[in-house]
Amino acid sequence: MSVQGIGGLFFRARDPDALNAWYREHLGIGAGCCAEGTDDPDEWFWKTEGGPTVFAPFKATTDYFAADKQWMINLRVTDLEGMLEQLNASGIAIETRDEWDTPETGRFARIHDPEGNAIELWEPPAT
Incomplete structure:
Protein backbone atom coordinates (compact mmCIF):
# COMPACT_ATOMS: atom_id res chain seq x y z
CA MET A 1 0.00 0.00 0.00
CA SER A 2 1.28 3.50 -0.82
CA VAL A 3 0.21 7.10 -0.50
CA LEU A 9 0.13 21.78 2.63
CA PHE A 10 -0.02 23.55 5.96
CA PHE A 11 2.29 26.34 7.08
CA ARG A 12 2.38 29.16 9.59
CA ALA A 13 1.58 32.73 8.54
CA ARG A 14 1.55 36.07 10.33
CA ASP A 15 -1.79 36.90 8.66
CA PRO A 16 -3.39 33.69 7.32
CA ASP A 17 -6.51 35.40 5.94
CA ALA A 18 -4.53 37.99 3.97
CA LEU A 19 -2.08 35.37 2.70
CA ASN A 20 -4.90 33.07 1.61
CA ALA A 21 -6.50 35.99 -0.25
CA TRP A 22 -3.18 36.76 -1.99
CA TYR A 23 -2.79 33.15 -3.18
CA ARG A 24 -6.39 33.10 -4.45
CA GLU A 25 -6.08 36.46 -6.25
CA HIS A 26 -2.69 36.00 -7.88
CA LEU A 27 -2.37 32.24 -8.36
CA GLY A 28 -5.96 30.99 -8.23
CA ILE A 29 -5.17 28.46 -5.51
CA GLY A 30 -6.23 27.75 -1.96
CA ALA A 31 -9.48 27.10 -0.18
CA GLY A 32 -12.50 27.54 -2.41
CA CYS A 33 -10.65 27.16 -5.73
CA CYS A 34 -11.13 24.42 -8.30
CA ALA A 35 -9.44 23.15 -11.42
CA GLU A 36 -10.78 24.26 -14.77
CA GLY A 37 -13.73 22.16 -15.87
CA THR A 38 -14.52 20.81 -12.39
CA ASP A 39 -17.55 21.46 -10.21
CA ASP A 40 -18.11 24.56 -8.11
CA PRO A 41 -15.40 25.11 -5.52
CA ASP A 42 -15.80 23.77 -2.01
CA GLU A 43 -15.23 26.15 0.88
CA TRP A 44 -12.25 24.19 2.25
CA PHE A 45 -10.67 22.45 -0.75
CA TRP A 46 -8.61 23.41 -3.76
CA LYS A 47 -9.44 20.92 -6.51
CA THR A 48 -6.29 20.41 -8.56
CA GLU A 49 -5.68 18.96 -12.01
CA GLY A 50 -3.78 15.69 -12.33
CA GLY A 51 -0.15 15.71 -13.31
CA PRO A 52 3.34 15.03 -12.02
CA THR A 53 4.32 15.89 -8.44
CA VAL A 54 7.91 15.90 -7.21
CA PHE A 55 8.56 15.03 -3.57
CA ALA A 56 12.24 15.59 -2.82
CA PRO A 57 14.07 16.52 0.38
CA PHE A 58 17.06 18.78 -0.30
CA LYS A 59 20.35 18.86 1.59
CA ALA A 60 20.27 21.19 4.59
CA THR A 61 23.03 23.23 2.92
CA THR A 62 21.20 23.78 -0.39
CA ASP A 63 21.30 27.24 -1.91
CA TYR A 64 18.33 26.47 -4.20
CA PHE A 65 16.10 28.43 -1.80
CA ALA A 66 16.65 30.69 1.21
CA ALA A 67 18.65 29.20 4.07
CA ASP A 68 16.24 30.62 6.65
CA LYS A 69 13.26 28.77 5.09
CA GLN A 70 12.49 25.11 5.71
CA TRP A 71 10.49 24.64 2.52
CA MET A 72 9.66 25.99 -0.92
CA ILE A 73 6.48 25.17 -2.82
CA ASN A 74 6.59 24.31 -6.51
CA LEU A 75 3.37 24.92 -8.45
CA ARG A 76 2.75 23.32 -11.84
CA VAL A 77 1.36 25.64 -14.56
CA THR A 78 0.34 25.11 -18.19
CA ASP A 79 1.21 28.60 -19.51
CA LEU A 80 4.20 30.05 -17.69
CA GLU A 81 4.43 33.12 -19.96
CA GLY A 82 0.77 33.96 -19.38
CA MET A 83 1.15 33.50 -15.63
CA LEU A 84 4.24 35.73 -15.57
CA GLU A 85 2.43 38.47 -17.52
CA GLN A 86 -0.44 38.33 -15.01
CA LEU A 87 1.93 38.49 -12.03
CA ASN A 88 3.99 41.29 -13.58
CA ALA A 89 0.81 43.32 -14.16
CA SER A 90 0.09 42.96 -10.43
CA GLY A 91 3.55 44.29 -9.55
CA ILE A 92 4.89 40.95 -8.27
CA ALA A 93 8.67 40.53 -8.64
CA ILE A 94 9.64 37.57 -10.82
CA GLU A 95 12.98 35.80 -11.02
CA THR A 96 13.99 33.63 -13.98
CA ARG A 97 17.32 32.07 -14.84
CA ASP A 98 18.32 30.40 -18.09
CA GLU A 99 20.07 27.59 -16.20
CA TRP A 100 16.78 26.57 -14.53
CA ASP A 101 15.17 25.69 -17.87
CA THR A 102 15.90 22.50 -19.78
CA PRO A 103 14.00 20.53 -22.43
CA GLU A 104 13.98 17.53 -20.05
CA ARG A 110 10.25 32.12 -8.95
CA ILE A 111 8.16 34.61 -6.98
CA HIS A 112 7.65 35.25 -3.27
CA ASP A 113 4.41 35.64 -1.35
CA PRO A 114 3.91 38.70 0.89
CA GLU A 115 5.48 36.84 3.84
CA GLY A 116 8.65 36.00 1.89
CA ASN A 117 7.93 32.34 1.10
CA ALA A 118 9.47 31.23 -2.19
CA ILE A 119 7.06 29.92 -4.84
CA GLU A 120 8.54 28.13 -7.82
CA LEU A 121 6.34 28.06 -10.91
CA TRP A 122 6.98 25.07 -13.17
CA GLU A 123 5.79 24.45 -16.71
CA PRO A 124 6.65 20.80 -17.44
CA PRO A 125 7.87 19.97 -20.93
CA ALA A 126 5.22 19.27 -23.55
CA THR A 127 4.49 15.57 -23.84
Whole structure:
Protein backbone atom coordinates (compact mmCIF):
# COMPACT_ATOMS: atom_id res chain seq x y z
CA MET A 1 0.00 0.00 0.00
CA SER A 2 1.28 3.50 -0.82
CA VAL A 3 0.21 7.10 -0.50
CA GLN A 4 -2.02 8.40 -3.32
CA GLY A 5 -0.94 12.02 -3.33
CA ILE A 6 -0.49 15.15 -1.28
CA GLY A 7 -3.52 15.76 0.90
CA GLY A 8 -2.60 19.24 2.03
CA LEU A 9 0.13 21.78 2.63
CA PHE A 10 -0.02 23.55 5.96
CA PHE A 11 2.29 26.34 7.08
CA ARG A 12 2.38 29.16 9.59
CA ALA A 13 1.58 32.73 8.54
CA ARG A 14 1.55 36.07 10.33
CA ASP A 15 -1.79 36.90 8.66
CA PRO A 16 -3.39 33.69 7.32
CA ASP A 17 -6.51 35.40 5.94
CA ALA A 18 -4.53 37.99 3.97
CA LEU A 19 -2.08 35.37 2.70
CA ASN A 20 -4.90 33.07 1.61
CA ALA A 21 -6.50 35.99 -0.25
CA TRP A 22 -3.18 36.76 -1.99
CA TYR A 23 -2.79 33.15 -3.18
CA ARG A 24 -6.39 33.10 -4.45
CA GLU A 25 -6.08 36.46 -6.25
CA HIS A 26 -2.69 36.00 -7.88
CA LEU A 27 -2.37 32.24 -8.36
CA GLY A 28 -5.96 30.99 -8.23
CA ILE A 29 -5.17 28.46 -5.51
CA GLY A 30 -6.23 27.75 -1.96
CA ALA A 31 -9.48 27.10 -0.18
CA GLY A 32 -12.50 27.54 -2.41
CA CYS A 33 -10.65 27.16 -5.73
CA CYS A 34 -11.13 24.42 -8.30
CA ALA A 35 -9.44 23.15 -11.42
CA GLU A 36 -10.78 24.26 -14.77
CA GLY A 37 -13.73 22.16 -15.87
CA THR A 38 -14.52 20.81 -12.39
CA ASP A 39 -17.55 21.46 -10.21
CA ASP A 40 -18.11 24.56 -8.11
CA PRO A 41 -15.40 25.11 -5.52
CA ASP A 42 -15.80 23.77 -2.01
CA GLU A 43 -15.23 26.15 0.88
CA TRP A 44 -12.25 24.19 2.25
CA PHE A 45 -10.67 22.45 -0.75
CA TRP A 46 -8.61 23.41 -3.76
CA LYS A 47 -9.44 20.92 -6.51
CA THR A 48 -6.29 20.41 -8.56
CA GLU A 49 -5.68 18.96 -12.01
CA GLY A 50 -3.78 15.69 -12.33
CA GLY A 51 -0.15 15.71 -13.31
CA PRO A 52 3.34 15.03 -12.02
CA THR A 53 4.32 15.89 -8.44
CA VAL A 54 7.91 15.90 -7.21
CA PHE A 55 8.56 15.03 -3.57
CA ALA A 56 12.24 15.59 -2.82
CA PRO A 57 14.07 16.52 0.38
CA PHE A 58 17.06 18.78 -0.30
CA LYS A 59 20.35 18.86 1.59
CA ALA A 60 20.27 21.19 4.59
CA THR A 61 23.03 23.23 2.92
CA THR A 62 21.20 23.78 -0.39
CA ASP A 63 21.30 27.24 -1.91
CA TYR A 64 18.33 26.47 -4.20
CA PHE A 65 16.10 28.43 -1.80
CA ALA A 66 16.65 30.69 1.21
CA ALA A 67 18.65 29.20 4.07
CA ASP A 68 16.24 30.62 6.65
CA LYS A 69 13.26 28.77 5.09
CA GLN A 70 12.49 25.11 5.71
CA TRP A 71 10.49 24.64 2.52
CA MET A 72 9.66 25.99 -0.92
CA ILE A 73 6.48 25.17 -2.82
CA ASN A 74 6.59 24.31 -6.51
CA LEU A 75 3.37 24.92 -8.45
CA ARG A 76 2.75 23.32 -11.84
CA VAL A 77 1.36 25.64 -14.56
CA THR A 78 0.34 25.11 -18.19
CA ASP A 79 1.21 28.60 -19.51
CA LEU A 80 4.20 30.05 -17.69
CA GLU A 81 4.43 33.12 -19.96
CA GLY A 82 0.77 33.96 -19.38
CA MET A 83 1.15 33.50 -15.63
CA LEU A 84 4.24 35.73 -15.57
CA GLU A 85 2.43 38.47 -17.52
CA GLN A 86 -0.44 38.33 -15.01
CA LEU A 87 1.93 38.49 -12.03
CA ASN A 88 3.99 41.29 -13.58
CA ALA A 89 0.81 43.32 -14.16
CA SER A 90 0.09 42.96 -10.43
CA GLY A 91 3.55 44.29 -9.55
CA ILE A 92 4.89 40.95 -8.27
CA ALA A 93 8.67 40.53 -8.64
CA ILE A 94 9.64 37.57 -10.82
CA GLU A 95 12.98 35.80 -11.02
CA THR A 96 13.99 33.63 -13.98
CA ARG A 97 17.32 32.07 -14.84
CA ASP A 98 18.32 30.40 -18.09
CA GLU A 99 20.07 27.59 -16.20
CA TRP A 100 16.78 26.57 -14.53
CA ASP A 101 15.17 25.69 -17.87
CA THR A 102 15.90 22.50 -19.78
CA PRO A 103 14.00 20.53 -22.43
CA GLU A 104 13.98 17.53 -20.05
CA THR A 105 12.51 19.28 -17.01
CA GLY A 106 10.67 22.28 -18.45
CA ARG A 107 10.65 25.97 -17.58
CA PHE A 108 10.78 27.66 -14.18
CA ALA A 109 10.24 31.04 -12.56
CA ARG A 110 10.25 32.12 -8.95
CA ILE A 111 8.16 34.61 -6.98
CA HIS A 112 7.65 35.25 -3.27
CA ASP A 113 4.41 35.64 -1.35
CA PRO A 114 3.91 38.70 0.89
CA GLU A 115 5.48 36.84 3.84
CA GLY A 116 8.65 36.00 1.89
CA ASN A 117 7.93 32.34 1.10
CA ALA A 118 9.47 31.23 -2.19
CA ILE A 119 7.06 29.92 -4.84
CA GLU A 120 8.54 28.13 -7.82
CA LEU A 121 6.34 28.06 -10.91
CA TRP A 122 6.98 25.07 -13.17
CA GLU A 123 5.79 24.45 -16.71
CA PRO A 124 6.65 20.80 -17.44
CA PRO A 125 7.87 19.97 -20.93
CA ALA A 126 5.22 19.27 -23.55
CA THR A 127 4.49 15.57 -23.84
